[in-house]
Amino acid sequence: MPAGLQAKRVNELDCECLSYRFEVDGSNFTTAGEASVQVKRILRRIGFPPETIKRASIAMYEGEINMVIHAGGGIAELFIYEDKIVVVLTDHGPGIADVALAMKEGYSTAPDNIRALGFGAGMGLPNMKRYTDIMDIQTALGKGTVITMTVNV
Amino acid sequence: MKISEIASILNGTILCCEEISGEEVFSACGSDMMSDVLAYVKNQAVLLTGLVNPQVIRTAEMMDMKCVVFVRNKAPSDEILAIARQSGIAVIKTAYRMYEACGMLYAGGLTGKAGE
Known part of the structure; x- marks a missing residue:
């Protein structure tokens, strides 16, 4: 996990909130998106x-699909506060080489077989940002990525 | 337009959630790219697609859609139908191709604009 991320997550857990944890299976595309449906x-x-539910769940869904496509799965956590919904996606995949480029609409590193499944149009990360109030990306090449998304209620 | 009318116009079969076929829907969209549905679709209640996998149903659920139409006679698996049933999303199968199916529904009054 990229340095400096653990503390952030512990802080989240210290708060009074409802929390849920989902394991996202990276080996099976069929199940991709299940955690977001549950959320x-x-x-x-x-x-x-x-509208709040839609924004939070679409953002998580895009992130969950990304984790399966690019990172071999990972962990999705949901923290529910009175005034905000926080989704934390943690993977141990290859990391994002150029975050600014990855945020550009239409830029994608997804292979053709993923496009045949209806994804990989390069809209995932921009969409996650669009639907959330705050999105934080911590990534380290060869180690993984942690994306924290907040939707204010 | 009622979901049952969509099935009727498209000479299609309702494969699940027939109990909601009396519900009215006001707009639709057609796409094989779920990424685009998630990025560009707003308040459309019906998705026409030639893509058949569980993510079609999950994407429709994320977008609060009520009905998925599989074009070109694409047959969803029992697993896909089970997911749709759980999500309460009606699934219709039609032999028409995407262009024709969209055109027929549009001509029948189901446009791409919700509430306009």
Whole structure:
């Protein structure tokens, strides 16, 4: 895990919030997106406004798909506060070589077989940023990536 | 337009969640790229696609859609239908190609603009 990230996550856990943890299987594309569907249902049960739920779940879904495509899966965590929803995606994949380039709409390193599955258009990261209020990317080549997304309620 | 009318216009078959076929939908979109659906679609309740995998249904659920139409006679697996059933998303299969299917629904009054 990239340095400096553990502390951030511990801080999150110290707060009074509801938290959930999902293992995202990187070996099987069929299950990609399952965790986000579960998160959407959790957020619906709690009763957040539909638009807030949509933003948080789409952002997580894009991130979850990315983890499966690029990083061999990872861990997705959900922290629910009264005034915000925080999603933390942690993987031990190759890391993102150029974050600014990866954030450009249409830029993708996904192989053709992923495009045949309907993804890899280079919209994932820009979309995650668009749907969230704060997005933080910590990445280290060869070590992994931690993406923290916050949606204010 | 009711979901049942979509099936009827497209000479299609409702494969699951027939119980919501009386619900009204007001707009639709067509795409084989789920990335584009997630990026560009706003408040469309119906997705027409030639792509068949579980992520089609999950993408539709993320976008709060009510109905997925598989064009070109693409048959979703039982697993895909089970996911749709759990999500409460109606699934329709039609033999028409994407262009024709979209055109027929558009001509029937189902546009790409929600609430306009």
